[in-house]
Amino acid sequence: MPEQISKYPDVTLQVLKGAGAKCGEGAEQKILKQCPAERFCSLPTGEICVYGIDGIANMTQISPREIATAIAPLVPPEPADPPAAVWVEAIILGIVFFAGIVLGRFLRKRRSVSP
Known part of the structure; x- marks a missing residue:
């Protein structure tokens, strides 16, 4: 039954x-x-x-x-981890961002020093 x-x-x-x-x-x-x-x-x-x-x-x-x-x-599967390429892009973007900050500070000091 x-x-x-x-x-x-x-x-x-x-x-x-x-x-x-x-x-x-x-x-x-x-x-x-x-x-x-x-x-x-x-x-x-x-x-x-x-x-x-x-x-x-x-x-x-x-x-x-x-x-x-x-x-x-x-049941839908769990979302997969982002591919490695996404992490590489994020690292490159971070490096470019910090390089921009360093370059900006350098140029600002140079302008304030010139007559």
Whole structure:
């Protein structure tokens, strides 16, 4: 019988109750014996255990690793470090900047010394 993951497990349980399921009422758990009683639903056709996002680690049919593997292609990769050329450009720009400061001070002293 299935274990289900829902962002809103309480709403899912209410929908199942509305469809005639016995949820959280102490119904006999024949297959999903490790399901928390408050998350368990029994229907004439089977059993369902509804987990919230925070209960994924407690699931017995699907492991967190399987879930991570399934969603890994959907998660954008971390931004890569800038290429070495960017660092070289930054260093050259810094050298030119400081050379401009030194040249500016030199020219200012020269102007103030001339008659």
